[in-house]
Amino acid sequence: MTGSTTQPAAPEAKAQVSAEPVQAATNVGDLPPTxxxxxxxxxxxxxxxxxxxxxxxxxxxxxxxxxxxxxxxxxxxxxxxxxxxxxxxxxxxxxxxxxxxxxxxxxxxxxYTRAAERGNAKAMHNLAVLHAEGVSGKPDYATATEWFRRAAEFGVRDSQYNLAVLLGRGLGAPTDLAQSYLWFAVAAGQGDEDAGRKRDEVGQRLSPSDLAAAKAEAAAWRPRTAASGANDVTPPAKGWDEAPTAAVKPAKPARS
CATH class of the missing domain: 1.25.40.10 (Tetratricopeptide repeat domain)
Incomplete structure (x- = not known):
């Protein structure tokens, strides 16, 4: 499986847990003048x-x-x-x-959990990796599968690959070769050559009808739309110096 990332993953998905309103940052402390x-x-x-x-x-x-x-x-x-x-x-x-x-x-x-629950796709992937590697003492493939799936739906290629591996091996969820094929195919469509090879290997294990259905599902797959602010921070339209921004006042939480 592929490990955690520090790079943007071009996610496109809705947050699956409603985010609390952003509150004002406090106690920033001294800042260097440069x-x-x-x-x-x-x-x-x-x-x-x-x-x-x-x-x-x-x-x-x-x-x-x-x-x-x-x-x-x-x-x-x-x-x-x-x-x-x-x-x-x-x-x-x-x-x-x-x-x-x-x-x-x-x-x-x-x-990572807090960010993932707000819809941050990179955090979802990294959190899944931690669970798969046994951050709590032993691998938790069920939780890893859940977060890899969410990140995969957001368009994170490495999560798509890892999810396909887990589904193909029956780790964290029952073995599902059709879904394994789907996610290998989607990852391959984003340029992962190894995923393309594994897709073909899994495809040889599917019946003709299951393979046709998996191919159709892969062809129709689209990433979901990102929740605003979950993956990027947008500065003021006119910049920081032309339009200094006042503190963001806390609002009543809107939990789902």
């Missing part, structure tokens, strides 16, 4: 979680000489606590990889 723009820093200090996320991204992903993993971790945590799913994903990834902090798979699972 980090971001003046407007961005002001917005972050005023509590705009989007600005905090942008500053965290720059601290984490900027030129090597200016990177500050510990600062990035602190800022991602502020934005994550405020409810930004992309920040929750990044925070989980830092705990998983031990970037800016000691490696802590339990905390990685906590933050």
């Amino acid at each position: 980090l971001g723009t003046a407007g961005m820093r002001k917005a972050a200090l005023d509590g705009d979680a989007r600005a905090v996320y942008e500053l965290a991204s720059r601290a984490a992903d900027g030129p090597a000489a200016s990177r500050d993993p510990k600062l990035a971790l602190r800022l991602f945590e502020r934005a994550a606590v405020a409810g930004l799913a992309p920040a929750q994903f990044r925070l989980g990834n830092m705990f998983e990889k031990g970037i800016g902090t000691a490696r802590d798979l339990s905390l990685a699972r906590v933050w």
